[in-house]
Amino acid sequence: MSSECAGDRENQWTKIITPERAWFDIDLGALWRYRYLVRLFVLRDLVATYKQTILGPAWFFISPLITAVVFTFVFGTIAAIPTDGMPPFLFYLCGTVCWGQFSRCLVTTSSVFVDNSHIFGKVSFPRLAIPVATVISSGAKFLVQLVILLGFMIYFRSKGSPVAPNWWAPAVLFLGLQAGIIGMAAGILIASVTTKYRDLMFFVQFGVQLWMYATPVVYPLSQVPERYGWFFLLNPMVAVVESFRLALLGTGGVGPLQMGMSVAFTILLLLAGLGSFNKTENTFMDRI
Amino acid sequence: MTTVLRVEHVSKMYRLGEIGYGALREDLTGWWARVRGKEDPNASIHESCRGANGCDSTTIMALNDVSLELGQGEVTGIIGGNGAGKSTLLKLISGLTAPTRGRIFLRGRVGSLLEVGIGFHPELTGRENVFLNGAILGMTKAEVRRKFDEIVAFSGVERFIDTPVKRYSSGMYVRLGFSVAAHLEPEIMLIDEVLAVGDAEFQKKCREKIRRLSRMGHSVIFVSHNMESIREICRRGVVLNRGKIVWSGRAEEATRVHLELHSAGPGAWNAESFFGPLTSAVTYSTIEINGTRAQGDSIISPESSIRISCYGTCSTGLESYRTSVGIFRDGVRIFTLHDLKRPEPLPEGNFMSEVTIPPLLLRPGRYSIGLGGRDHSDGQWLWGSDLIGFEIDKRWTDQYGRDSTGLVNLQQEGRRVLLSG
Numbered sequence: 001m002s003s004e005c006a007g008d009r010e011n012q013w014t015k016i017i018t019p020e021r022a023w024f025d026i027d028l029g030a031l032w033r034y035r036y037l038v039r040l041f042v043l044r045d046l047v048a049t050y051k052q053t054i055l056g057p058a059w060f061f062i063s064p065l066i067t068a069v070v071f072t073f074v075f076g077t078i079a080a081i082p083t084d085g086m087p088p089f090l091f092y093l094c095g096t097v098c099w100g101q102f103s104r105c106l107v108t109t110s111s112v113f114v115d116n117s118h119i120f121g122k123v124s125f126p127r128l129a130i131p132v133a134t135v136i137s138s139g140a141k142f143l144v145q146l147v148i149l150l151g152f153m154i155y156f157r158s159k160g161s162p163v164a165p166n167w168w169a170p171a172v173l174f175l176g177l178q179a180g181i182i183g184m185a186a187g188i189l190i191a192s193v194t195t196k197y198r199d200l201m202f203f204v205q206f207g208v209q210l211w212m213y214a215t216p217v218v219y220p221l222s223q224v225p226e227r228y229g230w231f232f233l234l235n236p237m238v239a240v241v242e243s244f245r246l247a248l249l250g251t252g253g254v255g256p257l258q259m260g261m262s263v264a265f266t267i268l269l270l271l272a273g274l275g276s277f278n279k280t281e282n283t284f285m286d287r288i
Numbered sequence: 289m290t291t292v293l294r295v296e297h298v299s300k301m302y303r304l305g306e307i308g309y310g311a312l313r314e315d316l317t318g319w320w321a322r323v324r325g326k327e328d329p330n331a332s333i334h335e336s337c338r339g340a341n342g343c344d345s346t347t348i349m350a351l352n353d354v355s356l357e358l359g360q361g362e363v364t365g366i367i368g369g370n371g372a373g374k375s376t377l378l379k380l381i382s383g384l385t386a387p388t389r390g391r392i393f394l395r396g397r398v399g400s401l402l403e404v405g406i407g408f409h410p411e412l413t414g415r416e417n418v419f420l421n422g423a424i425l426g427m428t429k430a431e432v433r434r435k436f437d438e439i440v441a442f443s444g445v446e447r448f449i450d451t452p453v454k455r456y457s458s459g460m461y462v463r464l465g466f467s468v469a470a471h472l473e474p475e476i477m478l479i480d481e482v483l484a485v486g487d488a489e490f491q492k493k494c495r496e497k498i499r500r501l502s503r504m505g506h507s508v509i510f511v512s513h514n515m516e517s518i519r520e521i522c523r524r525g526v527v528l529n530r531g532k533i534v535w536s537g538r539a540e541e542a543t544r545v546h547l548e549l550h551s552a553g554p555g556a557w558n559a560e561s562f563f564g565p566l567t568s569a570v571t572y573s574t575i576e577i578n579g580t581r582a583q584g585d586s587i588i589s590p591e592s593s594i595r596i597s598c599y600g601t602c603s604t605g606l607e608s609y610r611t612s613v614g615i616f617r618d619g620v621r622i623f624t625l626h627d628l629k630r631p632e633p634l635p636e637g638n639f640m641s642e643v644t645i646p647p648l649l650l651r652p653g654r655y656s657i658g659l660g661g662r663d664h665s666d667g668q669w670l671w672g673s674d675l676i677g678f679e680i681d682k683r684w685t686d687q688y689g690r691d692s693t694g695l696v697n698l699q700q701e702g703r704r705v706l707l708s709g
Contacts, residue, residue, distance in 0.1 A: 123384075
């Protein structure tokens with residue numbers, strides 16, 4: 001793409017910058033051309049986070065393990081919430097691994113403009129590269145945690161627990177992807193809004209926590225009274241977490257209506273996120 | 289010649305009211321105050337805002353109907369004072385923000401050298417950062433791979449390439465960052481020399497880089513405050529003033545247009561340019577440089593001495609007064625000259641004060657003149673800054689060479705003794 005080919009195509013411009021950008025004028029081709037950059041961002045996320053820490057990448061699975069232990073104690077031992085007959089630790093670990101993928105993606109991408117304003121202000125590249133890289137690097141952590149989870153499943157099964165992984169098990173990869181996409185979609189939607197209302201950023205951590213209690217992470221859906229079912233129908237993460245457990249442990253699960261709603265909401269949320277992100281990335285430098 | 293960049297009637301408006309925290313916070317504080325039954329504090333927020341950064345809902349046009357074209361292999365300089373819209377123009381062309389009106393057409397990749405080491409992560413090693421930075425700047429993996437050795441050699445940090453960059457000195461950091469950017473070869477390169485201020489080495493490298501790109505048929509837009517480098521590097525120049533293109537054409541003429549625009553011409557300074565208690569007693573009306581009334585920037589050869597004659601009027605006799613002339617460069621006062629060794633009485637009436645700068649003292653560049661005086665009996669004074677300017681031409685001689693860079697050039701006095709044993 002240099003001197004020779006430019007000469008004979010007098011009126012062929014490679015890029016036209018216009019004042020307004022349509023909501024869904026998203027240049028996925030550019031994102032693909034920058035796939036190497038995405039890869040490096042993933043690498044940066046993974047390598048840089050745990051450099052100079054003693055335990056290093058072990059943190060990838062230490063935090064879900066500790067969380068699961070605490071949940072086991074608080075919700076299992078003290079509150080004695082039933083876990084569909086599963087060992088509480090395994091039940092909570094399962095929920096935490098799946099939920100962690102979602103919340104990491106959401107929290108990290110929700111501050112993408114603010115965190116990267118020093119880069120965004122100086123170089124132009126497809127901004128979506130960073131949220132996408134976040135989902136991928138978070139997915140890598142998810143995979144590591146999945147391996148640990150499988151280890152515990154084997155252990156508990158050998159101890160005689162009714163752990164029943166089934167033919168749905170490979171679907172956990174798709175569920176992980178879906179959790180990541182829901183997280184990213186919500187994250188970039190928040191990121192777009194927070195370029196104007198910075199205050200909402202303080203709500204993110206808190207909001208994710210609330211969202212977790214609205215999702216069957218520390219309790220099974222089967223314990224939820226029937227009359228609140230409609231509320232859980234609206235939350236796309238419910239189907240993800242429940243199906244995740246169904247695939248690995250053989251308990252829980254949702255009906256086809258809930259699954260369909262979840263997928264539909266995921267797509268809607270993704271479109272809303274991409275649209276507003278695309279609108280915002282055009283001029284956010286003027287506002288930040 | 290093929291056009292690689294066309295900027296078509298581009299305007300950029302900034303709405304000053306929309307920056308930062310914006311409405312939500314005000315809405316909430318206002319709401320909270322009402323809840324507590326107190327006075328809405330928003331009024332005062334608005335007031336303080338207006339004072340500090342003018343964030344009422346006015347707008348400014350950072351660029352106003354700007355059109356320009358850049359041909360392939362062309363090097364164009366963008367000249368303008370602070371706030372003329374240079375940086376905004378670069379931001380728009382590099383796609384960092386969208387124009388309010390108008391369109392920009394590009395052929396090929398746009399690269400920018402607005403800052404070095406963008407996206408460097410302190411925890412990553414030099415090697416990892418070269419790849420990351422290269423990719424951020426738009427290089428492909430193959431490109432970075434191919435140029436990696438060259439980049440590292442050019443930066444001179446080979447020994448530390450596998451050390452995290454947080455351990456680097458700031459010099460090493462900048463060198464590595466610049467080295468990556470210098471190996472960028474986009475069809476359209478945007479360079480802001482403002483980043484190079486203070487580092488002669490860096491400026492030199494920037495210029496070499498531009499020349500190399502141009503020879504290879506790449507186009508460059510170069511922004512600088514330094515008229516000398518604009519003249520040296522660019523064939524064409526565009527003069528921006530308050531968001532508008534006021535002139536475009538040959539670089540040399542462009543710099544002249546710019547200097548005329550920014551140095552006060554005759555009539556541009558008047559009694560009001562002066563301040564201080566003595567403004568009622570003394571007024572200066574004309575400044576002559578080497579016998580001619582200064583109009584715009586005179587260009588002076590370094591070999592000639594500079595005689596600055598100031599004509600003034602004194603309305604009430606002063607007991608012990610002398611005129612002082614300050615020579616400034618980039619806002620720094622290089623030195624002050626006085627018309628008399630010791631202050632003397634100044635009678636009512638017209639007078640002329642004259643100072644002379646010896647030849648070969650000032651280095652090439654643009655200087656501005658400040659003028660005033662002080663009555664030493666009671667300490668009363670007057671002063672006017674930046675009244676007119678002049679420019680010292682570049683002409684190298686044996687005693688005035690590139691070797692002796694610095695603010696001023698002194699008569700060389702030195703010797704060498706060979707010591708044996």
